[in-house]
Amino acid sequence: MQNSSESNLTDAVIETFAKTENARLQEIMTALVKHLHAFVREVNLTQDEWFAGIQFLTATGKMCDERRQEFILLSDTLGVSTLKDLINNRKPEGLTEWNILGPFYRAGAPEMALGENIAQNETGEPLLVSGRVLAPNGSPIANALLDVWQSDAEGFYDLQKMDASHMDLRGRFHTNENGEYFFRTIKPSYYPIPDDGPVGKMLRAAGRHPYRPAHIHFQISADGYKALTTELYLNGDPYIDSDAVFGVRSSLVIDLEKRDGVLHAHYDFVMEPVSLEKRENVGAE
Ligand code: BEZ
Numbered sequence: 001m002q003n004s005s006e007s008n009l010t011d012a013v014i015e016t017f018a019k020t021e022n023a024r025l026q027e028i029m030t031a032l033v034k035h036l037h038a039f040v041r042e043v044n045l046t047q048d049e050w051f052a053g054i055q056f057l058t059a060t061g062k063m064c065d066e067r068r069q070e071f072i073l074l075s076d077t078l079g080v081s082t083l084k085d086l087i088n089n090r091k092p093e094g095l096t097e098w099n100i101l102g103p104f105y106r107a108g109a110p111e112m113a114l115g116e117n118i119a120q121n122e123t124g125e126p127l128l129v130s131g132r133v134l135a136p137n138g139s140p141i142a143n144a145l146l147d148v149w150q151s152d153a154e155g156f157y158d159l160q161k162m163d164a165s166h167m168d169l170r171g172r173f174h175t176n177e178n179g180e181y182f183f184r185t186i187k188p189s190y191y192p193i194p195d196d197g198p199v200g201k202m203l204r205a206a207g208r209h210p211y212r213p214a215h216i217h218f219q220i221s222a223d224g225y226k227a228l229t230t231e232l233y234l235n236g237d238p239y240i241d242s243d244a245v246f247g248v249r250s251s252l253v254i255d256l257e258k259r260d261g262v263l264h265a266h267y268d269f270v271m272e273p274v275s276l277e278k279r280e281n282v283g284a285e
């Protein structure tokens with residue numbers, strides 16, 4: 001007989017996972033039950049609160065489709081996505097940090113020559129972005145591929161517009177023989193994450209705003225290096241200290257400088273060699 005009580009229930013539930021064949025699944029389910037039970041005890045969860053939680057999760061699921069992933073948004077706004085990224089992308093000092101991919105990445109952005117403008121139909125304050133892609137020893141990486149995307153001057157991505165089939169403010173560039181990249185664009189704006197669903201409701205209930213500070217997304221790949229997903233944040237943005245999804249890291253904040261009347265942003269990316277990653281994994285075994 002189970003004879004469940006406050007004191008024996010957690011162990012009893014954990015015990016039911018004892019024969020789980022997949023050892024990692026067993027570890028995760030055991031920790032999940034342990035922490036969920038501790039949470040219920042800590043807050044003395046009532047029937048009404050438990051049901052409100054069930055309704056919230058149900059509404060979150062109902063909001064999901066192929067274009068909207070409300071559960072990822074929930075994970076983002078609770079800091080879980082960033083914590084998971086930090087744990088899985090620990091890097092030696094000096095290498096460019098990983099950052100959130102976000103829901104607005106699109107494969108197949110147009111291939112462009114260095115210097116081209118990714119703002120094809122959008123208007124805004126012109127911005128020139130430049131820098132280098134480097135190895136940890138500072139040597140340039142030629143022919144690295146930079147996949148770039150950003151919001152417009154009002155904070156919207158092309159995907160959020162009426163004619164979402166048309167790509168804009170996206171481009172793919174290859175570094176030259178000196179590891180350099182440069183492209184023209186417009187200054188992106190801060191923007192709210194989608195807040196018309198349960199996650200937005202949660203933010204409002206907590207008195208939180210839904211904004212991300214202005215940023216430019218990058219996915220960089222080069223032979224012999226680990227692919228890097230990251231973002232550069234514009235210094236001085238009103239939300240730089242309160243990103244709704246906790247993505248900002250000081251090493252990824254860039255200053256904008258006006259030269260000859262045009263805004264410039266400069267950033268050198270330092271890639272992690274595949275061999276370094278392999279060596280670390282061997283060390284961890
Ligand atoms: C983004 O930066 O595109 C993003 C990241 C997380 C949630 C929503 C948007």
Ligand code: FE
Nearest residue numbers: 102104215217
């Ligand atoms: Fe973004």
